[in-house]
Amino acid sequence: MTIDEAASAIGRTSPDVAVQGLASLLAEWKLNADNVDELRGQVERYIGNSWISAQR
Structure with a gap:
């Protein structure tokens, strides 16, 4: 899986703003x-400061 495929797959999981932001990151x-x-640190900071909705 490439980084583009991973970003796309994450983006398709939810319309939640936090999820879309992670995909964009x-x-x-x-x-x-x-x-x-540096990417790992950015992702940890992003996830640590975000709330992802559990609504389905």
């Missing part, structure tokens, strides 16, 4: 100069 990561350790 992943998709945009490959466009900047951050390494994978």
Whole structure:
């Protein structure tokens, strides 16, 4: 699975703003100069500061 496929798969799981933001964060990561350790930190901060709705 590529980073684009992962971002797309995450984005399809829910219309929740936090989920869509995480998908965007992943998709945009490959466009900047951050390494994978910086991505991990960004994802941890993003998830740690977000509430994902459990509504289905």
